[in-house]
Amino acid sequence: xxxxxxxxxxxxxxxxxxxxxxxxxxxxxxxxxxxxxxxxxxxxxxxxxxxxxxxxxxxxxxxxxxxxxxxxxxxxxxxxxxxxxxxxxxxxxxxxxxxxxxxxxxxxxxxxxxxxxxxxxxxxxxxxxxxxxxxxxxxxxxxxxxxxxxxxxxxxxxxxxxxxxxxxxxxxxxxxxxxxxxxxxxxxxxxxxxxxxxxxxxxxxxxxxxxxxxxxxxxxxxxxxxxxxxxxxxxxxxxxxxxxxxxxxxxxxxxxxxxxxxxxxxxxxxxxxxxxxxxxxxxxxxxxxxxxxxxxxxxxxxxxxxxxxxxxxxxxxxxxxxxxxxxxxxxxxxxxxxxxxxxxxxxxxxxxxxxxxxxxxxxxxxxxxxxxxxxxxxxxxxxxxxxxxxxxxxxxxxxxxxxxxxxxxxxxxxxxxxxxxxxxxxxxxxxxxxxxxxxxxxxxxxxxxxxxxxxxxxxxxxxxxxxxxxxxxxxxx
Ligand SMILES: NC(=O)C1=CN([C@@H]2O[C@H](COP(=O)(O)OP(=O)(O)OC[C@H]3O[C@@H](n4cnc5c(N)ncnc54)[C@H](O)[C@@H]3O)[C@@H](O)[C@H]2O)[C@@H](O)CC1
Ligand SMILES: Nc1ncnc2c1ncn2[C@@H]1O[C@H](COP(=O)(O)OP(=O)(O)O)[C@@H](O)[C@H]1O
Ligand SMILES: [K+]
Numbered sequence: 001x002x003x004x005x006x007x008x009x010x011x012x013x014x015x016x017x018x019x020x021x022x023x024x025x026x027x028x029x030x031x032x033x034x035x036x037x038x039x040x041x042x043x044x045x046x047x048x049x050x051x052x053x054x055x056x057x058x059x060x061x062x063x064x065x066x067x068x069x070x071x072x073x074x075x076x077x078x079x080x081x082x083x084x085x086x087x088x089x090x091x092x093x094x095x096x097x098x099x100x101x102x103x104x105x106x107x108x109x110x111x112x113x114x115x116x117x118x119x120x121x122x123x124x125x126x127x128x129x130x131x132x133x134x135x136x137x138x139x140x141x142x143x144x145x146x147x148x149x150x151x152x153x154x155x156x157x158x159x160x161x162x163x164x165x166x167x168x169x170x171x172x173x174x175x176x177x178x179x180x181x182x183x184x185x186x187x188x189x190x191x192x193x194x195x196x197x198x199x200x201x202x203x204x205x206x207x208x209x210x211x212x213x214x215x216x217x218x219x220x221x222x223x224x225x226x227x228x229x230x231x232x233x234x235x236x237x238x239x240x241x242x243x244x245x246x247x248x249x250x251x252x253x254x255x256x257x258x259x260x261x262x263x264x265x266x267x268x269x270x271x272x273x274x275x276x277x278x279x280x281x282x283x284x285x286x287x288x289x290x291x292x293x294x295x296x297x298x299x300x301x302x303x304x305x306x307x308x309x310x311x312x313x314x315x316x317x318x319x320x321x322x323x324x325x326x327x328x329x330x331x332x333x334x335x336x337x338x339x340x341x342x343x344x345x346x347x348x349x350x351x352x353x354x355x356x357x358x359x360x361x362x363x364x365x366x367x368x369x370x371x372x373x374x375x376x377x378x379x380x381x382x383x384x385x386x387x388x389x390x391x392x393x394x395x396x397x398x399x400x401x402x403x404x405x406x407x408x409x410x411x412x413x414x415x416x417x418x419x420x421x422x423x424x425x426x427x428x429x430x431x432x433x434x435x436x437x438x439x440x441x442x443x444x445x446x447x448x449x450x451x452x453x454x455x456x457x458x459x460x461x462x463x464x465x466x467x468x469x470x471x472x473x474x475x476x477x
Pocket of ligand 3: 064123124125126127150151152153154155
């Protein structure tokens with residue numbers, strides 16, 4: 001299993017880090033060589049995905065434009081009809097300028113008509129250097145393209161945040177270099193990328209390990225799931241405990257069922273009210289009632305889900321006592337309030353959706369990656385900010401961006417299911433951030449396994465065992 005390589009392949013670089021990488025890479029090979037390699041990679045991708053057609057390369061003033069001139073050169077040499085439209089020539093003396101002067105083919109104006117005259121537009125206007133919103137002239141020109149290939153980023157997509165700066169075209173294909181950027185995967189940017197090709201342009205790999213880049217795409221390889229071992233016994237597989245509400249019982253039952261279906265050795269529910277409904281839910285559950293503090297004496301019962309379906313009072317009683325007895329807590333739903341801020345500092349993982357996140361931390365101006373990193377650091381807790389592009393942040397600065405999910409997860413109780421998966425992976429001994437990342441992936445996989453219909457939370461639960469296995473086989477294949 002090539003876990004280490006898989007992990008570095010999943011690194012996501014932000015534009016500032018890419019800048020640092022460039023600076024160090026210049027000690028090994030000239031920027032012009034990197035630019036030529038980048039242009040070659042883009043030209044190859046275009047030749048792979050398109051038949052010869054009329055190409056217009058829209059070039060900006062920086063190195064993204066520089067890559068564009070190289071692409072134009074290569075495609076023209078291959079016999080494709082190519083025109084170049086420069087927004088503004090690069091500054092004299094720059095590497096992009098060297099590429100610019102080497103283009104001696106057709107030139108045309110940077111306007112809508114030039115775009116209409118072409119079959120395929122290559123967007124080399126801005127990449128990592130995008131520093132402000134795209135103006136109306138540039139956006140009207142980009143907007144006129146029916147088919148567009150983006151170099152590095154569709155111009156206007158912020159590489160760090162995925163936010164659209166004014167306007168961005170929808171690319172059919174985006175070719176980026178060295179590693180993907182977070183903006184390729186974060187919404188709304190992700191919707192503008194089309195097919196993503198990540199090209200090796202000769203940047204030495206050791207540079208990446210020298211910089212402490214700590215953002216990853218959440219895929220198997222980032223974590224390793226424990227396998228079922230011949231010597232397994234139920235306590236080794238792990239005990240998951242769920243605090244069950246006295247009035248609202250569905251959420252805790254979903255969490256417990258999820259744990260039971262994705263490999264927990266034993267699932268306990270503590271019932272604040274009657275045990276009956278919990279007992280009837282599954283013959284596999286152990287259900288306790290009575291004095292909560294008595295239940296906490298068993299040291300083997302370490303991992304607890306607290307929040308789903310609980311009233312404010314039930315949350316207070318359970319959280320305080322779980323913390324006093326040093327339990328590993330996954331906090332969700334009603335546990336996630338500003339009033340509980342200090343209590344959440346003692347939890348292992350919290351799983352807010354954006355509404356709950358704002359309820360705890362207030363509104364924020366930072367990009368979501370920065371906001372969730374800050375939240376994890378302030379609480380000293382792993383924070384899972386749920387949504388279509390869930391972010392998983394560790395207090396030590398690691399962040400994973402999860403794209404392995406689809407809108408079929410947007411169903412009542414889906415979040416409760418996630419808590420059961422996280423607790424299961426914690427209970428079998430995984431490190432907290434890795435368990436959280438793996439659980440989010442498995443949760444998404446459960447939805448993909450139901451791709452031909454609309455799963456409810458129970459359907460997701462039925463898929464969890466297979467989803468967990470797929471999280472391993474994906475790497476072992
Ligand atoms: N990462 C790497 O190792 C390599 C990067 N290369 C390319 O270099 C690019 C980054 O180059 P740069 O740092 O020069 O940046 P860009 O070429 O993306 O853009 C920078 C220029 O655009 C201007 N600008 C930015 N936003 C603007 C806006 N909204 N309206 C008008 N002007 C705006 C800036 O003032 C600056 O002149 C990458 O995207 C990639 O395509 C390649 O050349 C090969 C090597
Ligand atoms: N459009 C979407 N695409 C992918 N995942 C989604 C989408 N909408 C919601 N989800 C996922 O579904 C789950 C919903 O959780 P939550 O909001 O707590 O719902 P509930 O409280 O009903 O359980 C989260 O894991 C979230 O990431
Ligand atoms: K671009």
